[in-house]
Amino acid sequence: MEYSAGMVSSLFWLSETRKTAELLTAGKDLNEIRALAQIENIYQVKNDIRARKIANAIVKRLQSLPIVLVEKIANSDIGTAKLLILFSIMKTDLLFFEFMHEVYRPAILLGECIITDRAINTFFDEKKVQSETVANWIDTTINKLERCYIGILREAGLLKTETDERKIIIPLVDYNLRKQLEDNGFTPYLNAVTGEA
Structure with a gap:
């Protein structure tokens, strides 16, 4: 993995990550989540480009975790979810x-x-x-x-x-x-x- 300054445009995104974790554990894939982000504005952002970027960043993060930990982000207490997002x-x-x-x-x-x-x-x-x-x-x-x-x-x-x-x-x-x-x-x-x- 290379060093990157990409985090300057990223946030922690607690509620967005929990929502995305719920969608992933319900069987949705990246394309379906992107569509929900753009069409239904599930992340409550001002434009489609930002919604797509958030979806991509969050899914990338969640895909780095085993499914058991993704499920914990969706279903556990806030403290555990925050730690797993970190x-x-x-x-x-x-x-x-x-x-x-x-x-x-x-x-x-x-x-x-x-x-x-x-x-x-x-x-x-x-x-x-x-x-x-x-x-x-x-x-x-x-x-x-x-x-x-x-x-x-x-x-x-x-x-x-x-x-x-x-x-x-x-x-x-x-x-x-x-x-x-x-x-x-x-x-x-x-x-x-x-x-x-």
């Missing part, structure tokens, strides 16, 4: 996954439990050195990605902004969900958000 974003965006592993997780492991501007800037500076793709991005793109990552973590319920600090909220993962994640190869994603080894 995993689908991590699974489909390499740079965001590395951000979680190299910024979010170390903050937990070090006992700081905050995400600092310094940690974010260091992360992107290192990626510029490691990747020609990232090195070619303008500062505006990187700033938008930073805001996007923080926004996604807030919407997922894993980050809370108090005064000038971004405090990490470590999610509680019940035994059954943990087992399903581990059985389906999601241990690295689980470790990224819980700080476990």
Whole structure:
């Protein structure tokens, strides 16, 4: 997977993802979901192009998960759905996954439990050195990605902004969900958000 700045035009899309997960588990395919997005405006957006982009992004995320986890997004509590949506974003965006592993997780492991501007800037500076793709991005793109990552973590319920600090909220993962994640190869994603080894 290549690094991408595509997330600057994406959101967390909680209700849209849950609705799409329901459609997928009911047997609808991507073309049917696109049609519903455009004809019935199931995502409540202003134009067909945006509806199609949202459908494509959400279906791509959901297709990265096994069906048992897609069903959980559709049918479980909000906290579980948010966590699984976050995993689908991590699974489909390499740079965001590395951000979680190299910024979010170390903050937990070090006992700081905050995400600092310094940690974010260091992360992107290192990626510029490691990747020609990232090195070619303008500062505006990187700033938008930073805001996007923080926004996604807030919407997922894993980050809370108090005064000038971004405090990490470590999610509680019940035994059954943990087992399903581990059985389906999601241990690295689980470790990224819980700080476990």
